[in-house]
Amino acid sequence: MDALSKIFEDIHLNKSEYIYLNLSGDWAFRYQEQGAIAAYIVLQGKIHLQLDDGQKRLIEAGDLVLIPSGQSHYGCSDQEKTLLEATDISTLFDEKRHKTIELGNTDLQENNCFIIAVRGHIDSIMARPLFNALPAFMHIHHITGSSAPEWLQTGLHFLAIEAHQIRPGRDKILDHLVSILMIQCVRDFITQLNDAGNWLNALTHPELSSALAAIHGQPEKAWTVESLAEQCCMSRSKFAGLFSQIIGETPLAYLQQHRLRLASQMLRQGQLSIQQIAHKVGYSSETAFSQTFKKQTTLTPTQYRQHHQS
Structure with a gap:
Protein backbone atom coordinates (compact mmCIF):
# COMPACT_ATOMS: atom_id res chain seq x y z
CA MET A 1 0.00 0.00 0.00
CA ASP A 2 1.36 3.45 -0.88
CA ALA A 3 2.11 5.97 1.87
CA LEU A 4 -0.88 8.28 1.32
CA SER A 5 -3.34 5.36 1.27
CA LYS A 6 -1.86 3.98 4.51
CA ILE A 7 -2.04 7.37 6.19
CA PHE A 8 -5.73 7.70 5.31
CA GLU A 9 -6.29 4.19 6.61
CA ASP A 10 -4.58 5.17 9.88
CA ILE A 11 -6.69 8.29 10.48
CA HIS A 12 -9.96 6.30 10.29
CA LEU A 13 -12.05 8.80 8.34
CA ASN A 14 -15.56 7.45 8.90
CA LYS A 15 -19.11 8.16 10.04
CA SER A 16 -19.72 11.01 7.63
CA GLU A 17 -22.83 13.04 8.43
CA TYR A 18 -24.45 15.94 6.65
CA ILE A 19 -27.18 18.52 7.02
CA TYR A 20 -28.68 21.01 4.59
CA LEU A 21 -28.58 24.68 5.61
CA ASN A 22 -31.28 26.87 4.06
CA LEU A 23 -30.25 30.43 4.89
CA SER A 24 -31.98 33.72 4.12
CA GLY A 25 -32.03 37.33 5.31
CA ASP A 26 -29.36 38.06 7.92
CA TRP A 27 -27.92 34.87 9.34
CA ALA A 28 -24.87 33.48 11.08
CA PHE A 29 -23.77 30.12 12.40
CA ARG A 30 -20.90 28.76 14.44
CA TYR A 31 -19.20 25.39 14.35
CA GLN A 32 -17.20 24.18 17.36
CA GLU A 33 -14.14 22.01 16.82
CA GLN A 34 -14.94 18.34 17.38
CA GLY A 35 -11.94 16.46 16.00
CA ALA A 36 -13.75 15.99 12.70
CA ILE A 37 -13.28 17.20 9.14
CA ALA A 38 -15.76 19.92 8.11
CA ALA A 39 -16.81 20.62 4.53
CA TYR A 40 -19.30 22.89 2.81
CA ILE A 41 -20.71 22.63 -0.70
CA VAL A 42 -22.44 25.88 -1.67
CA LEU A 43 -25.32 25.15 -4.03
CA GLN A 44 -26.81 28.67 -3.97
CA GLY A 45 -25.70 32.08 -2.72
CA LYS A 46 -22.50 32.82 -0.87
CA ILE A 47 -21.09 32.50 2.61
CA HIS A 48 -18.36 34.36 4.50
CA LEU A 49 -16.36 31.84 6.52
CA GLN A 50 -13.91 32.83 9.22
CA LEU A 51 -11.70 30.61 11.37
CA ASP A 52 -11.05 31.48 15.00
CA ASP A 53 -7.48 32.40 14.06
CA GLY A 54 -8.82 35.18 11.81
CA GLN A 55 -8.43 33.58 8.38
CA LYS A 56 -11.34 34.40 6.07
CA ARG A 57 -12.77 33.04 2.82
CA LEU A 58 -15.68 34.03 0.62
CA ILE A 59 -17.32 30.82 -0.61
CA GLU A 60 -19.67 31.28 -3.57
CA ALA A 61 -22.23 29.14 -5.37
CA GLY A 62 -20.56 26.16 -7.00
CA ASP A 63 -17.62 26.12 -4.55
CA LEU A 64 -16.41 23.40 -2.19
CA VAL A 65 -14.42 24.23 0.93
CA LEU A 66 -12.76 21.71 3.23
CA ILE A 67 -11.54 22.57 6.71
CA PRO A 68 -9.35 19.47 7.25
CA SER A 69 -8.74 19.88 10.97
CA GLY A 70 -12.33 20.96 11.58
CA GLN A 71 -11.18 23.85 13.73
CA SER A 72 -13.85 26.18 15.10
CA HIS A 73 -15.27 28.63 12.58
CA TYR A 74 -18.04 31.11 11.89
CA GLY A 75 -20.21 31.60 8.82
CA CYS A 76 -22.40 34.59 8.03
CA SER A 77 -24.33 36.40 5.31
CA ASP A 78 -22.51 39.71 5.82
CA GLN A 79 -19.15 39.98 7.53
CA GLU A 80 -19.84 43.62 8.38
CA LYS A 81 -22.74 42.68 10.67
CA THR A 82 -20.65 41.36 13.53
CA LEU A 83 -23.47 41.56 16.12
CA LEU A 84 -25.54 38.82 14.54
CA GLU A 85 -26.36 36.02 16.97
CA ALA A 86 -24.79 32.84 15.60
CA THR A 87 -26.62 29.52 15.74
CA ASP A 88 -24.35 26.68 16.91
CA ILE A 89 -24.69 23.93 14.28
CA SER A 90 -22.15 21.59 15.91
CA THR A 91 -24.78 19.38 17.54
CA LEU A 92 -27.17 19.44 14.58
CA PHE A 93 -25.20 16.72 12.78
CA ASP A 94 -26.36 14.36 15.53
CA GLU A 95 -29.81 15.81 16.18
CA LYS A 96 -30.92 16.77 12.66
CA ARG A 97 -28.67 14.69 10.41
CA HIS A 98 -29.81 14.44 6.79
CA LYS A 99 -32.38 17.19 7.39
CA THR A 100 -32.79 20.81 6.25
CA ILE A 101 -32.13 23.51 8.85
CA GLU A 102 -33.72 26.94 8.35
CA LEU A 103 -31.69 29.90 9.60
CA GLY A 104 -32.27 33.65 9.36
CA ASN A 105 -35.53 35.21 8.20
CA THR A 106 -37.21 32.89 5.72
CA ASP A 107 -39.68 35.66 4.75
CA LEU A 108 -36.87 37.70 3.21
CA GLN A 109 -35.71 36.94 -0.30
CA GLU A 110 -32.19 38.27 0.17
CA ASN A 111 -28.88 36.71 1.11
CA ASN A 112 -30.42 33.36 0.21
CA CYS A 113 -27.94 30.54 0.55
CA PHE A 114 -28.35 26.78 0.35
CA ILE A 115 -25.45 24.55 1.31
CA ILE A 116 -24.61 20.97 2.21
CA ALA A 117 -22.58 20.86 5.42
CA VAL A 118 -20.59 17.67 6.00
CA ARG A 119 -18.83 16.36 9.09
CA GLY A 120 -16.45 13.40 8.81
CA HIS A 121 -15.08 11.80 11.98
CA ILE A 122 -11.37 11.01 12.16
CA ASP A 123 -8.67 10.04 14.62
CA SER A 124 -7.29 13.55 15.14
CA ILE A 125 -4.12 12.31 16.86
CA MET A 126 -3.18 10.04 13.95
CA ALA A 127 -4.10 12.81 11.51
CA ARG A 128 -1.91 15.45 13.19
CA PRO A 129 1.07 15.25 10.77
CA LEU A 130 -1.31 15.43 7.80
CA PHE A 131 -3.25 18.38 9.17
CA ASN A 132 -0.07 20.24 10.13
CA ALA A 133 1.00 20.01 6.49
CA LEU A 134 -2.34 21.10 5.01
CA PRO A 135 -3.73 24.64 4.78
CA ALA A 136 -6.54 25.63 7.12
CA PHE A 137 -8.88 26.02 4.13
CA MET A 138 -8.91 23.85 1.02
CA HIS A 139 -11.05 25.83 -1.43
CA ILE A 140 -12.03 24.46 -4.84
CA HIS A 141 -13.86 26.94 -7.07
CA HIS A 142 -16.72 26.20 -9.47
CA ILE A 143 -17.06 22.52 -8.68
CA THR A 144 -20.33 22.31 -10.57
CA GLY A 145 -18.93 23.80 -13.78
CA SER A 146 -17.69 21.92 -16.82
CA SER A 147 -14.12 22.99 -16.04
CA ALA A 148 -14.15 21.16 -12.68
CA PRO A 149 -12.04 17.98 -12.45
CA GLU A 150 -13.94 14.92 -13.64
CA TRP A 151 -13.31 13.11 -10.34
CA LEU A 152 -15.01 15.96 -8.47
CA GLN A 153 -18.04 16.10 -10.75
CA THR A 154 -18.50 12.33 -10.46
CA GLY A 155 -18.07 12.34 -6.68
CA LEU A 156 -20.54 15.17 -6.17
CA HIS A 157 -23.03 13.53 -8.52
CA PHE A 158 -23.00 10.37 -6.41
CA LEU A 159 -23.09 12.44 -3.20
CA ALA A 160 -26.23 14.23 -4.41
CA ILE A 161 -27.91 10.95 -5.34
CA GLU A 162 -27.08 9.22 -2.06
CA ALA A 163 -27.96 12.26 0.04
CA HIS A 164 -31.49 12.39 -1.38
CA GLN A 165 -32.29 8.70 -1.24
CA ILE A 166 -32.46 6.42 1.77
CA ARG A 167 -31.13 3.14 0.42
CA PRO A 168 -29.33 0.23 2.10
CA GLY A 169 -25.62 0.88 2.52
CA ARG A 170 -25.97 4.64 2.06
CA ASP A 171 -23.94 5.57 5.15
CA LYS A 172 -21.00 3.44 4.01
CA ILE A 173 -21.12 4.94 0.51
CA LEU A 174 -21.17 8.47 1.96
CA ASP A 175 -18.12 7.62 4.09
CA HIS A 176 -16.26 6.44 0.98
CA LEU A 177 -17.32 9.49 -1.04
CA VAL A 178 -16.09 11.91 1.64
CA SER A 179 -12.81 9.94 1.85
CA ILE A 180 -12.41 10.15 -1.94
CA LEU A 181 -13.07 13.91 -1.94
CA MET A 182 -10.54 14.40 0.87
CA ILE A 183 -7.85 12.25 -0.78
CA GLN A 184 -8.30 13.93 -4.14
CA CYS A 185 -8.12 17.38 -2.57
CA VAL A 186 -4.87 16.39 -0.86
CA ARG A 187 -3.52 15.00 -4.16
CA ASP A 188 -4.35 18.23 -5.97
CA PHE A 189 -2.75 20.26 -3.17
CA ILE A 190 0.46 18.20 -3.38
CA THR A 191 0.76 18.82 -7.13
CA GLN A 192 0.62 22.59 -6.49
CA LEU A 193 3.06 22.63 -3.56
CA ASN A 194 5.90 25.13 -3.81
CA ASP A 195 7.25 24.45 -0.33
CA ALA A 196 10.04 21.89 -0.70
CA GLY A 197 10.04 21.33 3.07
CA ASN A 198 6.40 20.34 3.34
CA TRP A 199 5.91 16.84 4.77
CA LEU A 200 3.40 16.04 2.03
CA ASN A 201 6.15 16.17 -0.60
CA ALA A 202 7.58 12.99 0.89
CA LEU A 203 4.37 11.09 0.13
CA THR A 204 4.97 11.39 -3.61
Missing part, protein backbone atom coordinates in the same frame (compact mmCIF):
# COMPACT_ATOMS: atom_id res chain seq x y z
CA HIS A 205 8.76 11.61 -3.53
CA PRO A 206 10.17 8.87 -5.82
CA GLU A 207 12.47 7.65 -3.04
CA LEU A 208 11.25 8.85 0.36
CA SER A 209 7.69 7.62 -0.22
CA SER A 210 9.02 4.05 0.04
CA ALA A 211 10.39 4.74 3.53
CA LEU A 212 7.11 6.29 4.69
CA ALA A 213 5.13 3.38 3.25
CA ALA A 214 7.44 0.99 5.13
CA ILE A 215 7.09 2.85 8.43
CA HIS A 216 3.32 3.15 8.21
CA GLY A 217 2.86 -0.32 6.79
CA GLN A 218 5.11 -2.21 9.25
CA PRO A 219 5.62 -0.07 12.36
CA GLU A 220 6.44 -3.19 14.38
CA LYS A 221 9.57 -3.94 12.37
CA ALA A 222 12.96 -3.13 13.90
CA TRP A 223 13.74 -0.39 11.40
CA THR A 224 17.12 1.27 11.35
CA VAL A 225 18.30 4.21 9.26
CA GLU A 226 20.21 1.71 7.13
CA SER A 227 17.24 -0.59 6.51
CA LEU A 228 14.96 2.36 5.68
CA ALA A 229 17.60 3.69 3.29
CA GLU A 230 17.63 0.29 1.60
CA GLN A 231 13.88 0.58 1.02
CA CYS A 232 14.64 3.73 -0.95
CA CYS A 233 17.73 2.34 -2.71
CA MET A 234 19.80 5.16 -1.22
CA SER A 235 22.94 5.42 0.83
CA ARG A 236 22.46 5.87 4.56
CA SER A 237 23.85 9.41 4.66
CA LYS A 238 21.96 10.66 1.60
CA PHE A 239 18.70 9.16 2.86
CA ALA A 240 19.08 10.56 6.39
CA GLY A 241 19.88 14.03 5.09
CA LEU A 242 17.02 14.11 2.57
CA PHE A 243 14.53 12.71 5.09
CA SER A 244 15.42 15.33 7.70
CA GLN A 245 15.33 18.10 5.11
CA ILE A 246 11.82 17.29 3.86
CA ILE A 247 10.17 15.73 6.92
CA GLY A 248 11.74 18.07 9.45
CA GLU A 249 13.00 15.35 11.79
CA THR A 250 15.27 12.32 11.65
CA PRO A 251 13.94 8.98 10.34
CA LEU A 252 14.06 7.34 13.78
CA ALA A 253 12.39 10.32 15.47
CA TYR A 254 9.57 10.16 12.91
CA LEU A 255 9.30 6.40 13.42
CA GLN A 256 9.03 6.80 17.19
CA GLN A 257 6.35 9.51 16.94
CA HIS A 258 4.32 7.39 14.53
CA ARG A 259 4.58 4.36 16.82
CA LEU A 260 3.41 6.38 19.82
CA ARG A 261 0.47 7.89 17.89
CA LEU A 262 -0.49 4.39 16.76
CA ALA A 263 -0.17 3.08 20.32
CA SER A 264 -2.41 5.88 21.62
CA GLN A 265 -5.03 4.88 19.04
CA MET A 266 -4.91 1.25 20.16
CA LEU A 267 -5.11 2.27 23.82
CA ARG A 268 -8.21 4.37 23.16
CA GLN A 269 -9.83 1.50 21.28
CA GLY A 270 -9.28 -0.70 24.31
CA GLN A 271 -9.21 -4.05 22.50
CA LEU A 272 -5.59 -5.10 23.09
CA SER A 273 -3.47 -5.53 26.20
CA ILE A 274 -0.61 -3.13 26.76
CA GLN A 275 1.88 -5.93 26.09
CA GLN A 276 0.18 -6.68 22.75
CA ILE A 277 0.24 -2.99 21.81
CA ALA A 278 3.91 -2.74 22.72
CA HIS A 279 4.80 -5.55 20.30
CA LYS A 280 2.52 -4.20 17.57
CA VAL A 281 4.38 -0.88 17.58
CA GLY A 282 7.86 -2.32 17.64
CA TYR A 283 8.90 -2.49 21.30
CA SER A 284 10.58 -5.64 22.56
CA SER A 285 9.17 -5.24 26.07
CA GLU A 286 6.18 -3.70 27.76
CA THR A 287 8.52 -1.88 30.15
CA ALA A 288 10.47 -0.14 27.37
CA PHE A 289 7.23 0.87 25.68
CA SER A 290 5.66 2.18 28.91
CA GLN A 291 8.72 4.26 29.75
CA THR A 292 8.84 5.84 26.30
CA PHE A 293 5.09 6.45 26.24
CA LYS A 294 5.11 8.15 29.65
CA LYS A 295 8.07 10.32 28.69
CA GLN A 296 6.11 11.53 25.66
CA THR A 297 2.63 11.94 27.20
CA THR A 298 3.37 12.23 30.97
CA LEU A 299 0.90 9.34 31.45
CA THR A 300 1.54 5.62 31.64
CA PRO A 301 -0.29 3.55 29.00
CA THR A 302 -2.72 2.37 31.70
CA GLN A 303 -3.42 5.93 32.86
CA TYR A 304 -3.87 7.09 29.25
CA ARG A 305 -6.37 4.31 28.55
CA GLN A 306 -8.33 5.03 31.73
CA HIS A 307 -8.40 8.76 30.96
CA HIS A 308 -9.83 8.24 27.47
CA GLN A 309 -12.34 5.59 28.49
CA SER A 310 -13.74 7.42 31.49
Whole structure:
Protein backbone atom coordinates (compact mmCIF):
# COMPACT_ATOMS: atom_id res chain seq x y z
CA MET A 1 0.00 0.00 0.00
CA ASP A 2 1.36 3.45 -0.88
CA ALA A 3 2.11 5.97 1.87
CA LEU A 4 -0.88 8.28 1.32
CA SER A 5 -3.34 5.36 1.27
CA LYS A 6 -1.86 3.98 4.51
CA ILE A 7 -2.04 7.37 6.19
CA PHE A 8 -5.73 7.70 5.31
CA GLU A 9 -6.29 4.19 6.61
CA ASP A 10 -4.58 5.17 9.88
CA ILE A 11 -6.69 8.29 10.48
CA HIS A 12 -9.96 6.30 10.29
CA LEU A 13 -12.05 8.80 8.34
CA ASN A 14 -15.56 7.45 8.90
CA LYS A 15 -19.11 8.16 10.04
CA SER A 16 -19.72 11.01 7.63
CA GLU A 17 -22.83 13.04 8.43
CA TYR A 18 -24.45 15.94 6.65
CA ILE A 19 -27.18 18.52 7.02
CA TYR A 20 -28.68 21.01 4.59
CA LEU A 21 -28.58 24.68 5.61
CA ASN A 22 -31.28 26.87 4.06
CA LEU A 23 -30.25 30.43 4.89
CA SER A 24 -31.98 33.72 4.12
CA GLY A 25 -32.03 37.33 5.31
CA ASP A 26 -29.36 38.06 7.92
CA TRP A 27 -27.92 34.87 9.34
CA ALA A 28 -24.87 33.48 11.08
CA PHE A 29 -23.77 30.12 12.40
CA ARG A 30 -20.90 28.76 14.44
CA TYR A 31 -19.20 25.39 14.35
CA GLN A 32 -17.20 24.18 17.36
CA GLU A 33 -14.14 22.01 16.82
CA GLN A 34 -14.94 18.34 17.38
CA GLY A 35 -11.94 16.46 16.00
CA ALA A 36 -13.75 15.99 12.70
CA ILE A 37 -13.28 17.20 9.14
CA ALA A 38 -15.76 19.92 8.11
CA ALA A 39 -16.81 20.62 4.53
CA TYR A 40 -19.30 22.89 2.81
CA ILE A 41 -20.71 22.63 -0.70
CA VAL A 42 -22.44 25.88 -1.67
CA LEU A 43 -25.32 25.15 -4.03
CA GLN A 44 -26.81 28.67 -3.97
CA GLY A 45 -25.70 32.08 -2.72
CA LYS A 46 -22.50 32.82 -0.87
CA ILE A 47 -21.09 32.50 2.61
CA HIS A 48 -18.36 34.36 4.50
CA LEU A 49 -16.36 31.84 6.52
CA GLN A 50 -13.91 32.83 9.22
CA LEU A 51 -11.70 30.61 11.37
CA ASP A 52 -11.05 31.48 15.00
CA ASP A 53 -7.48 32.40 14.06
CA GLY A 54 -8.82 35.18 11.81
CA GLN A 55 -8.43 33.58 8.38
CA LYS A 56 -11.34 34.40 6.07
CA ARG A 57 -12.77 33.04 2.82
CA LEU A 58 -15.68 34.03 0.62
CA ILE A 59 -17.32 30.82 -0.61
CA GLU A 60 -19.67 31.28 -3.57
CA ALA A 61 -22.23 29.14 -5.37
CA GLY A 62 -20.56 26.16 -7.00
CA ASP A 63 -17.62 26.12 -4.55
CA LEU A 64 -16.41 23.40 -2.19
CA VAL A 65 -14.42 24.23 0.93
CA LEU A 66 -12.76 21.71 3.23
CA ILE A 67 -11.54 22.57 6.71
CA PRO A 68 -9.35 19.47 7.25
CA SER A 69 -8.74 19.88 10.97
CA GLY A 70 -12.33 20.96 11.58
CA GLN A 71 -11.18 23.85 13.73
CA SER A 72 -13.85 26.18 15.10
CA HIS A 73 -15.27 28.63 12.58
CA TYR A 74 -18.04 31.11 11.89
CA GLY A 75 -20.21 31.60 8.82
CA CYS A 76 -22.40 34.59 8.03
CA SER A 77 -24.33 36.40 5.31
CA ASP A 78 -22.51 39.71 5.82
CA GLN A 79 -19.15 39.98 7.53
CA GLU A 80 -19.84 43.62 8.38
CA LYS A 81 -22.74 42.68 10.67
CA THR A 82 -20.65 41.36 13.53
CA LEU A 83 -23.47 41.56 16.12
CA LEU A 84 -25.54 38.82 14.54
CA GLU A 85 -26.36 36.02 16.97
CA ALA A 86 -24.79 32.84 15.60
CA THR A 87 -26.62 29.52 15.74
CA ASP A 88 -24.35 26.68 16.91
CA ILE A 89 -24.69 23.93 14.28
CA SER A 90 -22.15 21.59 15.91
CA THR A 91 -24.78 19.38 17.54
CA LEU A 92 -27.17 19.44 14.58
CA PHE A 93 -25.20 16.72 12.78
CA ASP A 94 -26.36 14.36 15.53
CA GLU A 95 -29.81 15.81 16.18
CA LYS A 96 -30.92 16.77 12.66
CA ARG A 97 -28.67 14.69 10.41
CA HIS A 98 -29.81 14.44 6.79
CA LYS A 99 -32.38 17.19 7.39
CA THR A 100 -32.79 20.81 6.25
CA ILE A 101 -32.13 23.51 8.85
CA GLU A 102 -33.72 26.94 8.35
CA LEU A 103 -31.69 29.90 9.60
CA GLY A 104 -32.27 33.65 9.36
CA ASN A 105 -35.53 35.21 8.20
CA THR A 106 -37.21 32.89 5.72
CA ASP A 107 -39.68 35.66 4.75
CA LEU A 108 -36.87 37.70 3.21
CA GLN A 109 -35.71 36.94 -0.30
CA GLU A 110 -32.19 38.27 0.17
CA ASN A 111 -28.88 36.71 1.11
CA ASN A 112 -30.42 33.36 0.21
CA CYS A 113 -27.94 30.54 0.55
CA PHE A 114 -28.35 26.78 0.35
CA ILE A 115 -25.45 24.55 1.31
CA ILE A 116 -24.61 20.97 2.21
CA ALA A 117 -22.58 20.86 5.42
CA VAL A 118 -20.59 17.67 6.00
CA ARG A 119 -18.83 16.36 9.09
CA GLY A 120 -16.45 13.40 8.81
CA HIS A 121 -15.08 11.80 11.98
CA ILE A 122 -11.37 11.01 12.16
CA ASP A 123 -8.67 10.04 14.62
CA SER A 124 -7.29 13.55 15.14
CA ILE A 125 -4.12 12.31 16.86
CA MET A 126 -3.18 10.04 13.95
CA ALA A 127 -4.10 12.81 11.51
CA ARG A 128 -1.91 15.45 13.19
CA PRO A 129 1.07 15.25 10.77
CA LEU A 130 -1.31 15.43 7.80
CA PHE A 131 -3.25 18.38 9.17
CA ASN A 132 -0.07 20.24 10.13
CA ALA A 133 1.00 20.01 6.49
CA LEU A 134 -2.34 21.10 5.01
CA PRO A 135 -3.73 24.64 4.78
CA ALA A 136 -6.54 25.63 7.12
CA PHE A 137 -8.88 26.02 4.13
CA MET A 138 -8.91 23.85 1.02
CA HIS A 139 -11.05 25.83 -1.43
CA ILE A 140 -12.03 24.46 -4.84
CA HIS A 141 -13.86 26.94 -7.07
CA HIS A 142 -16.72 26.20 -9.47
CA ILE A 143 -17.06 22.52 -8.68
CA THR A 144 -20.33 22.31 -10.57
CA GLY A 145 -18.93 23.80 -13.78
CA SER A 146 -17.69 21.92 -16.82
CA SER A 147 -14.12 22.99 -16.04
CA ALA A 148 -14.15 21.16 -12.68
CA PRO A 149 -12.04 17.98 -12.45
CA GLU A 150 -13.94 14.92 -13.64
CA TRP A 151 -13.31 13.11 -10.34
CA LEU A 152 -15.01 15.96 -8.47
CA GLN A 153 -18.04 16.10 -10.75
CA THR A 154 -18.50 12.33 -10.46
CA GLY A 155 -18.07 12.34 -6.68
CA LEU A 156 -20.54 15.17 -6.17
CA HIS A 157 -23.03 13.53 -8.52
CA PHE A 158 -23.00 10.37 -6.41
CA LEU A 159 -23.09 12.44 -3.20
CA ALA A 160 -26.23 14.23 -4.41
CA ILE A 161 -27.91 10.95 -5.34
CA GLU A 162 -27.08 9.22 -2.06
CA ALA A 163 -27.96 12.26 0.04
CA HIS A 164 -31.49 12.39 -1.38
CA GLN A 165 -32.29 8.70 -1.24
CA ILE A 166 -32.46 6.42 1.77
CA ARG A 167 -31.13 3.14 0.42
CA PRO A 168 -29.33 0.23 2.10
CA GLY A 169 -25.62 0.88 2.52
CA ARG A 170 -25.97 4.64 2.06
CA ASP A 171 -23.94 5.57 5.15
CA LYS A 172 -21.00 3.44 4.01
CA ILE A 173 -21.12 4.94 0.51
CA LEU A 174 -21.17 8.47 1.96
CA ASP A 175 -18.12 7.62 4.09
CA HIS A 176 -16.26 6.44 0.98
CA LEU A 177 -17.32 9.49 -1.04
CA VAL A 178 -16.09 11.91 1.64
CA SER A 179 -12.81 9.94 1.85
CA ILE A 180 -12.41 10.15 -1.94
CA LEU A 181 -13.07 13.91 -1.94
CA MET A 182 -10.54 14.40 0.87
CA ILE A 183 -7.85 12.25 -0.78
CA GLN A 184 -8.30 13.93 -4.14
CA CYS A 185 -8.12 17.38 -2.57
CA VAL A 186 -4.87 16.39 -0.86
CA ARG A 187 -3.52 15.00 -4.16
CA ASP A 188 -4.35 18.23 -5.97
CA PHE A 189 -2.75 20.26 -3.17
CA ILE A 190 0.46 18.20 -3.38
CA THR A 191 0.76 18.82 -7.13
CA GLN A 192 0.62 22.59 -6.49
CA LEU A 193 3.06 22.63 -3.56
CA ASN A 194 5.90 25.13 -3.81
CA ASP A 195 7.25 24.45 -0.33
CA ALA A 196 10.04 21.89 -0.70
CA GLY A 197 10.04 21.33 3.07
CA ASN A 198 6.40 20.34 3.34
CA TRP A 199 5.91 16.84 4.77
CA LEU A 200 3.40 16.04 2.03
CA ASN A 201 6.15 16.17 -0.60
CA ALA A 202 7.58 12.99 0.89
CA LEU A 203 4.37 11.09 0.13
CA THR A 204 4.97 11.39 -3.61
CA HIS A 205 8.76 11.61 -3.53
CA PRO A 206 10.17 8.87 -5.82
CA GLU A 207 12.47 7.65 -3.04
CA LEU A 208 11.25 8.85 0.36
CA SER A 209 7.69 7.62 -0.22
CA SER A 210 9.02 4.05 0.04
CA ALA A 211 10.39 4.74 3.53
CA LEU A 212 7.11 6.29 4.69
CA ALA A 213 5.13 3.38 3.25
CA ALA A 214 7.44 0.99 5.13
CA ILE A 215 7.09 2.85 8.43
CA HIS A 216 3.32 3.15 8.21
CA GLY A 217 2.86 -0.32 6.79
CA GLN A 218 5.11 -2.21 9.25
CA PRO A 219 5.62 -0.07 12.36
CA GLU A 220 6.44 -3.19 14.38
CA LYS A 221 9.57 -3.94 12.37
CA ALA A 222 12.96 -3.13 13.90
CA TRP A 223 13.74 -0.39 11.40
CA THR A 224 17.12 1.27 11.35
CA VAL A 225 18.30 4.21 9.26
CA GLU A 226 20.21 1.71 7.13
CA SER A 227 17.24 -0.59 6.51
CA LEU A 228 14.96 2.36 5.68
CA ALA A 229 17.60 3.69 3.29
CA GLU A 230 17.63 0.29 1.60
CA GLN A 231 13.88 0.58 1.02
CA CYS A 232 14.64 3.73 -0.95
CA CYS A 233 17.73 2.34 -2.71
CA MET A 234 19.80 5.16 -1.22
CA SER A 235 22.94 5.42 0.83
CA ARG A 236 22.46 5.87 4.56
CA SER A 237 23.85 9.41 4.66
CA LYS A 238 21.96 10.66 1.60
CA PHE A 239 18.70 9.16 2.86
CA ALA A 240 19.08 10.56 6.39
CA GLY A 241 19.88 14.03 5.09
CA LEU A 242 17.02 14.11 2.57
CA PHE A 243 14.53 12.71 5.09
CA SER A 244 15.42 15.33 7.70
CA GLN A 245 15.33 18.10 5.11
CA ILE A 246 11.82 17.29 3.86
CA ILE A 247 10.17 15.73 6.92
CA GLY A 248 11.74 18.07 9.45
CA GLU A 249 13.00 15.35 11.79
CA THR A 250 15.27 12.32 11.65
CA PRO A 251 13.94 8.98 10.34
CA LEU A 252 14.06 7.34 13.78
CA ALA A 253 12.39 10.32 15.47
CA TYR A 254 9.57 10.16 12.91
CA LEU A 255 9.30 6.40 13.42
CA GLN A 256 9.03 6.80 17.19
CA GLN A 257 6.35 9.51 16.94
CA HIS A 258 4.32 7.39 14.53
CA ARG A 259 4.58 4.36 16.82
CA LEU A 260 3.41 6.38 19.82
CA ARG A 261 0.47 7.89 17.89
CA LEU A 262 -0.49 4.39 16.76
CA ALA A 263 -0.17 3.08 20.32
CA SER A 264 -2.41 5.88 21.62
CA GLN A 265 -5.03 4.88 19.04
CA MET A 266 -4.91 1.25 20.16
CA LEU A 267 -5.11 2.27 23.82
CA ARG A 268 -8.21 4.37 23.16
CA GLN A 269 -9.83 1.50 21.28
CA GLY A 270 -9.28 -0.70 24.31
CA GLN A 271 -9.21 -4.05 22.50
CA LEU A 272 -5.59 -5.10 23.09
CA SER A 273 -3.47 -5.53 26.20
CA ILE A 274 -0.61 -3.13 26.76
CA GLN A 275 1.88 -5.93 26.09
CA GLN A 276 0.18 -6.68 22.75
CA ILE A 277 0.24 -2.99 21.81
CA ALA A 278 3.91 -2.74 22.72
CA HIS A 279 4.80 -5.55 20.30
CA LYS A 280 2.52 -4.20 17.57
CA VAL A 281 4.38 -0.88 17.58
CA GLY A 282 7.86 -2.32 17.64
CA TYR A 283 8.90 -2.49 21.30
CA SER A 284 10.58 -5.64 22.56
CA SER A 285 9.17 -5.24 26.07
CA GLU A 286 6.18 -3.70 27.76
CA THR A 287 8.52 -1.88 30.15
CA ALA A 288 10.47 -0.14 27.37
CA PHE A 289 7.23 0.87 25.68
CA SER A 290 5.66 2.18 28.91
CA GLN A 291 8.72 4.26 29.75
CA THR A 292 8.84 5.84 26.30
CA PHE A 293 5.09 6.45 26.24
CA LYS A 294 5.11 8.15 29.65
CA LYS A 295 8.07 10.32 28.69
CA GLN A 296 6.11 11.53 25.66
CA THR A 297 2.63 11.94 27.20
CA THR A 298 3.37 12.23 30.97
CA LEU A 299 0.90 9.34 31.45
CA THR A 300 1.54 5.62 31.64
CA PRO A 301 -0.29 3.55 29.00
CA THR A 302 -2.72 2.37 31.70
CA GLN A 303 -3.42 5.93 32.86
CA TYR A 304 -3.87 7.09 29.25
CA ARG A 305 -6.37 4.31 28.55
CA GLN A 306 -8.33 5.03 31.73
CA HIS A 307 -8.40 8.76 30.96
CA HIS A 308 -9.83 8.24 27.47
CA GLN A 309 -12.34 5.59 28.49
CA SER A 310 -13.74 7.42 31.49
